[in-house]
Amino acid sequence: MGLVLTDISAIEAYRRDPVLGQRPSVALPFGKMRGLNLVRPRAAELREFDQRGYVSFSRPVHVLVPHRDMRMAANDVRWHVWSGSLPKSGAGFRRDAQDVFLASPELALLHYASHADLADAIVLAFELCGTYRLGGLLGFEKADPLTSAKRLNWFASGVQGARGAKRLRRIADRALDGSASPMETALAMLLSLPGTLGGYGLPSPRLNARIDVSSKNGLNQSKRYYVADLYWPEARFAVEYDSDRWHVGPERIGQDAARRNALLFQGVNVVTVCSQQIMSESKMDDVARIAARALGRSVRPRAREWRKRNRELRRAVLPHRVDGSGGCW
Template identity: 45%
Template sequence: MTILVSHTSALEYWNTVGAKFLRDGASRRKATEAARLALDCTDKPRLESGNLRPGGCTLPLSVLVGNACARTSTSAIASRYVGGKLPDNSFADAGKGFLVSTPEFIFVQMATRIGLAELIRLGFELCGTYAENGKPASGARCMAPLTSSVKLRAFLEGAPEVYGKKKAARALRYVLDGSASPRETVLAILLSLPYRLGGFGLDGLLLNYRIDTGRRSQSMADRRYCVCDLYWPESKIAVEYDSDQWHTGAARIASDAKRRNTLLAQGIRVVGVTRAQLDDVEELRKVARLLAKMMGRRLRCMSPESVAAHYALRAELQVSVRPD
């Protein structure tokens, strides 16, 4: 029996095995054709003895079925019905009878399960170098991103009108590539989303942007290039998130100071944001005001509607409880 792994189970799988198992386009097209045939099956999906399943997937396994007769809910399987034609490149072969939703298809699937802010954050994760769900538990994938905003957009543009596509397309407008941690993602979302969605409207930023060391600053630099956590190229402003995990110890503090001086020599102004500032509404608002002033913008986020939207965004993102 062919089993179509989807939603959070598929995300757990990819966060465990990494992008190398996505294989090439021809393999994904072949897997997707096999998935379309599997959706015609009326048998209820079931796992083999020992609950065999793809690596990293916990029980119950979330799977897709295409027939009402095949729906089932057990301690091992939680089925979800999917109607219509599957988008191209929706699945990859995980072996042993398992086809797993690709990261692009997961993004569309999850649009039907979570709120807009959570979906935007998921997009950052899929296009970043860390994993919030599944293994590794440390939160650092240390591998290539599972997808990119360009690939997500291409998938949506080529997909039929599947359930969740409209919401996924809306969320994708705010997804950025290259985030290196969950908290970095939250900071970027809070600073960049428009007022109506609860952010501070400081758009135009890039994540983990590489700045090569110029000749003028080589004498004070301890590296050939610097990577800015958040960077607004038009204003030449960088924001560094000072994570408790990665920015402690005398040697690290000294390296950070030298790094910031290097950026200043390049004409790039640097603003630091701590964990405490990120978790404090008023403190982060002060940071946003400072950034807006440096950019020559005027922050307009104090209307009752904008304030309410900001608190709602924080609640959905669960800012204060997310680990570094």
């Protein structure tokens, strides 16, 4: 008896409890034991799913089984069958409750990628590779990364031929590690995705990259390094996102100014972007042009119907809600 959740259902469990991703993996011998009672769902378990604390999960619920004959008729359940072996990266399952297990983030994303819009799946990959999880009172909260772009690539290579594997490889190639918020994800995706996906086609930045500050630069400062939201080291260019929520008040404004001054003194050109610029189509175009000039590039998307694709991308990456103060994340 037991349930193994995958796809968005597993992701929602990881979001509900950010510590889950750090728990030791559990080995479930998928594909090796035809009578694997440990992951053979029962109708009563599916009926009691809501009462067991999963009432807020989206529908359908995605359940993983090792054999087709383990599926059963059930409302609001989507079955995923996995009868083969899994690569070492992404092979482990996590125990959410006594008899509820979660597919690894890599396997869950593979199943999500098999049916989701590509941009939505890349957004999710940024979250899984980042230091935040959606949910909570503020819309997102800090959390340790669940995976990395490299691990997603390894996993995709290890399951070649599986449904969604090719798409997962495309997602892994576009995902970046280290995003700290949904708006940082949106900014990075808009700037770096190719024109065919509605992005501005600029080189991929490093996210939340450490920039060391020389102690011999003559400035009166206590910090020896700063962290840039988006950073292109070859061009010594950084883009900083000023959140409506966090970058307010005299003390924080002063800290931000000191950081920008120190980086400028180090030869790092810094551009600050706020949520109003990202949310505005025309102002975001201007941000892209400024970044392109700093990187020695030009923004001339050649994809047909680029503006239409850009708007579709914006719908996928930009938040659909604001915080209690009326501002974005």
